[in-house]
Amino acid sequence: MYKTTYDHWSKTKTRRIVGLLILTILFSAAAAPLSAMDAEEIIQKMEENQVHQSAYSEGRMIIRDRFGEKESSFKSWARGEDESLIEFTSRQERGQKILRTEDEIYLYFPDAAEVIRLQGAALRDSVLGSDLSYEDMTGDKGLLDSYEVELLEDEVVDGQPCYQIDMRAVSRDVPYPRQVIWVDKELFATRKVHKYSLSGKLLKEMRIQDYITQNGKTFPARFVVEDKMKSNSSTSFIIDQIDLGVEIPEATFSLQELTW
């Protein structure tokens, strides 16, 4: 009697376990393509947040290295995701400008008789001795065109639940063959980015410490970049003021205007 009851209970349990396993496998198979789509959707939503029709901002860049701290202030104009102009206003760099157009980066220095057009290896040079390279300013345009994305396990960054997305480059035109980004689940804004070399070495880390929300969009107001190839070095970017949707004259992003 006891044996019969036990056998029945055992069979029922076995059937339940098998059933659960089948369900798990079925759900996993169905969930795999869903995850890939989710990753793309997250990136799309995040990019919608970060790209604006036009924006004017003022901010500061604080570079820390083994010799101390250095602060530079700047004004910036941006249109869409391809055009931007940064003009430095701090005493040491007053009048220096960086113009980014769709494919090029130009540097203007008041004491130089010609504008410097950056190309090739020169794009890897540091922007004003910071942890940011000129190449970093050109990257990240249309991430989904350049990277294959995969959703990894969610993680908590600075107390906030985040999607973790692994991005592997599909072309050689990007500065980093692999990036891992953590996107805030609530804000749909980047919380942290790791940029890797082809060999898998961590080259740069970016952490966003504060955000500004304006016109329903949320974007970084304070972030820190660390070049992992330099020791004791980090650069903080702080946006003090930002105006979205401002009118910017067409010529602002032209070479002629740069030298004025």
Next chain:
Amino acid sequence: MKLRKIAWRNIRRNGRRSLLSMSAIGIAAMAFVFLFGFIEGMKHDVAYNIHTFVNGEVLVRHQDFAKYRHLNPLHLGVKNYQELVSNLETRPEVEMMSPRIKFPTAIYQEGNTYRAQGMGVDFNHETEYQQIEQYVVEGRLPRNGENEALIASGLAKDMGLEIGDRFTILTQTMGRGMNAITLNITGISHYDFQGLNGNFFQAPLDRIQYLLRMEDSVSEILIKLHEDYTPESFASVLKTELLQGESWAELEAAPWTRISETYNMIALAEAIYYLIALLFFFLGSTVIINTMMMTVFERRKEIGTVSAMGMTGPEVVRLFFLEAFYISVIGSFVGVLVGIGITYPLSIYGISFGAAMEGVDFEMSEVVRPILNFKSTIFVFVYSSLVASLASLIPSRKSAKVKPVEALRAI
């Protein structure tokens, strides 16, 4: 007297054999007269290049500059340099000096990036310090206060630049920001020191200070001393007497013998060459030893005869030693004379290493002029004569052991 005559007669009697022994010693002596002359010339050349272009005899710089050199630490410079230069000018030890700023730059031109080493100099000082005018192969020196540059022949060739052209340099400032300036090319330089013929240019110190936001700072001051003073003692005096106070307490005065790796390398090489010389002379001496041993063996009957006639064992040893001594002295003398004959014209016209020195990170000129040094020439003569003579003692002593009865039995 009698032994000397017999020794001379024996040398002449075995003419070919004596000539072979003399040649062995002579070739070694000749090689070392040239080698020591070449080392002396190289030392002199490297010292001149280091004193003039790299460190001076005494280098004044921030004590931490060398530690962070790879980070281009322009903020670790010599502040209030003009006041320091004025003070140095009053010192009796100082012959001349050169305040400078050395800095790495990037030059962007038509899609290409060139990395170059720039040097900000006061051209009034450099006319005396570098005797810079002799190195200007085309055009003229830049003028202080103007955005002008004297560029190296290699850089001009690489970038396709000529007199009248201009180029823009981008560099890191003292505050670790960036700045760029456009310089007009007024002159092209070519130095004997190949290291300065590549990606190198010189521009007025005041314009480079402006570019790098260095105000009244330079990265270093190079000092050449009058002959009566040594770099080590002056560096020590400078640190205790002048480099004090708020502005200069963090500066160091470094003698070139302490900071130049090349100098230390040459000092080591010199010791190694002396050791090699010793080995060469021993090698030359083996020919004498061999000849003398053969002679002793062949002249057993003769040794037996002279011994039977009353010549003592020590006298026989002296006879063979004298033969070897004469051969060594004549061989060394002729070798030294031939060595002088080869080295002297080379000390005037020089030995050109030309393209072999391109890209070599060593403070040696492409043309090295050996220097005939009286002391080292005499040393080679005495040394080679002595080593060869002493080496002959081995077979000479053997001759004394020949017993007259055994030797005469062979007749």
